[in-house]
Amino acid sequence: MTPLLRIRKILFWLSGILGGVVMGGFWLYSTMTLEKANSQLINGPWFTSELYGAETADPFTRTTVALSGLFALSKKETVYYTSISDDAGDLLDAGCNYQVTGMPLPSRWWSITLYDAEHFLVENTANRYAFNMKNLEMNKDGSFTINISRKPKDKNWLPAPKTGEGPEIFSLTLRLYNPADTIYSYLRDTPLPQITKGDCV
Numbered sequence: 001m002t003p004l005l006r007i008r009k010i011l012f013w014l015s016g017i018l019g020g021v022v023m024g025g026f027w028l029y030s031t032m033t034l035e036k037a038n039s040q041l042i043n044g045p046w047f048t049s050e051l052y053g054a055e056t057a058d059p060f061t062r063t064t065v066a067l068s069g070l071f072a073l074s075k076k077e078t079v080y081y082t083s084i085s086d087d088a089g090d091l092l093d094a095g096c097n098y099q100v101t102g103m104p105l106p107s108r109w110w111s112i113t114l115y116d117a118e119h120f121l122v123e124n125t126a127n128r129y130a131f132n133m134k135n136l137e138m139n140k141d142g143s144f145t146i147n148i149s150r151k152p153k154d155k156n157w158l159p160a161p162k163t164g165e166g167p168e169i170f171s172l173t174l175r176l177y178n179p180a181d182t183i184y185s186y187l188r189d190t191p192l193p194q195i196t197k198g199d200c201v
Helices: 003-037 059-068 181-185
Strands: 041-043 046-048 078-083 096-102 107-115 130-132 144-149 157-159 171-179 194-200
Touching: 107 157, 171 181
Parallel strands: 144 157
Antiparallel strands: 041 046, 046 078, 078 171, 096 144, 096 194, 107 130, 107 171
């Protein structure tokens, strides 16, 4: 066996071991993350956790925040809710139209942002990625309605992802900055926006 062939076999063997370690790590992380998901707080189509931004957060929660909540603030400043489904429990699909309706939330500032399947902002010609309490056009009764679709809408339009030919899932993040104490006390029961699915292409 030539030295070059011996080196190639050693590298192949090492890559196999490394691949096994990495896959094992992913499996362990996935398993533990699913177990931790049982501690999440569900509020309609939204979910959150008392551990988000908390000093007592476990390593798995910290990893989740690091991967999907870049620049997240501490629990003392902000409450984060995320939704990956509508009120009926179906995954949010960019091929469908949605309406997010609700009343202004008791906080110093709040916003709703749309992210693609990889948790990145969705590129669009309108350069619109979120709505907040200041730039929403409110309804006559004081409520708000955000229209999510690939085709432009006349009022409060949030563009959905257009990439890919099949289903394109997305998520919504609701941020409450300096929320009222009642939010912290009733994370499961605070009235949050409804997410209603309309027509699908």
